[in-house]
Amino acid sequence: MTTMRVMATDRVGPGAALRPHTLPVRRPADGEVLIKVMAAAVNQADLGMVAGNYRWYDELRLPLVPGYDVAGVVEAGDWEIGAAVIASTGHSRTQVGGYAEYVTLPAGHLAAAPANLDWVEAATLPLAALTAHQALDLLDLDAGQTLVVNGARGAVGRFAAELAVARGISVLTPDRTTTPAPASVDAALDVVGGPRARAAFAAVRDGGRYVTAVPEFWVPGGQFTAERGIEPTIVRAEPDGRRLDEIVRAAEAGQITTTVAKTFALTEAADALELLRAGGVRGKLVLVP
Ligand SMILES: NC(=O)c1ccc[n+]([C@@H]2O[C@H](COP(=O)([O-])OP(=O)(O)OC[C@H]3O[C@@H](n4cnc5c(N)ncnc54)[C@H](OP(=O)(O)O)[C@@H]3O)[C@@H](O)[C@H]2O)c1
Known part of the structure; x- marks a missing residue:
């Protein structure tokens, strides 16, 4: 695959909206991993990004693909091919968004996915x-x-x-x-x-x-x-594969539990954001590409 479907916006701020885009899939450089996204959780930070209330370390590159949390399968790069993983995209530094069919991330962001959770549940963990x-x-x-x-x-x-x-x-x-x-x-x-x-x-x-x-x-x-x-x-969350490993172990031990309120198709990402913005949601909203 050389291209992927994503949900992205061409601008941020009032009136900005997510629409389907097709973007190149970036091949992993040394120390990076290409992940096929099986599920991507929605976070309050994603709302802030689209609304223009979010700060990146570097100048914002458009179109903006939001999304901090992914669960998926390793396709290429510095990790076991075919492994099930979870990762924080670390959007503030990488500007790599999880509202996509693929993400390419530093290997240090990843952890092996918890054995006891499905893709949707696992995607709710990272951020x-x-x-x-x-x-x-x-x-x-x-x-x-x-x-x-x-x-x-x-x-x-x-x-x-x-x-x-x-x-x-x-x-x-x-x-x-x-x-x-x-x-x-x-x-x-x-x-x-x-x-x-x-x-x-x-x-x-x-x-x-x-x-x-x-x-x-x-x-x-x-x-x-x-x-x-x-x-x-x-506290400012940072991607950290080792810390995420500890979190995975806590999930597998039943020390932390996940709650999913609703899943959406990737193309329904704008609906998911709107539901989160409206408030009152109990549990995570998760996109499934
Ligand atoms: N600094 C960081 O690195 C970092 C990382 C992740 C998240 N965050 C921020 O942390 C916050 C929580 O994130 P989250 O993902 O846990 O959000 P969430 O799942 O939407 O939970 C928000 C919590 O805040 C409560 N709440 C919201 N509005 C309220 C109000 N007006 N009065 C009283 N309680 C209210 C909710 O209470 P009810 O249950 O009663 O509705 C709920 O328990 C967000 O602002 C997010 O942006 C920061």
Whole structure:
């Protein structure tokens, strides 16, 4: 194959929309892997990309193919041919999108797919679980310590809560109607922002730890201002095959669980984004090329 179908937009910002495009399949260079995409999860970041609220490390190249998460089969390059893998595309650096029939990625982004999950389930792991895993490492809690996760019904929050429990951490998961008691826990992970971020921050004891995945919605004390000896830290998910291996092992051990709300054909990617934008979705939306 020399070309592939993708869903892409020719511009970003208000009114931008995904349409089918045909693009060249890039042959892998040294250290890269060509993956035939079997499933690609939809993330909040993809919405931000198309809306023009997203920052890439390099100047944006158009057409933009969104998509952070893939599960698929290795077709060529620096990996066992035919292997089932999952990967984060690391879009902010690579500008390689998963809303495609093929992706070419650095081998360091990949992990062997979990044996107990199908393609659609496996595709929901990379970005959300990498973010959760990195956040927990930043929090660096010991077993027996207490952690608030303020959006534990969402993708990142759910994985974070599950991974924390697996580390022996005692996890509180307030929903929209409950507020954790002030200064009652050792740490908090914010995946919501706004007033919920403030409530989660307030729940942390003096000198405790606090990480946010949504810095743009940070509120307490202004831009990342330390208060009461708590230094807010930002988690920024990075592709990391070794970390993804640990996540796969956690999935295979049943320590983290996946929830798929709905699957879409690749050509229905715009519908999937619209459903995510509308809110209220429980579980991941996944595209199947
Ligand atoms: N920094 C990074 O590297 C990184 C990586 C991945 C994601 N993120 C960001 O992290 C956030 C969560 O991502 P996700 O994939 O977990 O999203 P998600 O699956 O859509 O979950 C969002 C969560 O936020 C809650 N929420 C949303 N709006 C709310 C509101 N107005 N009031 C209270 N709760 C609200 C939801 O609560 P309900 O369950 O009650 O609806 C849900 O638990 C997103 O902003 C995403 O962009 C950052």
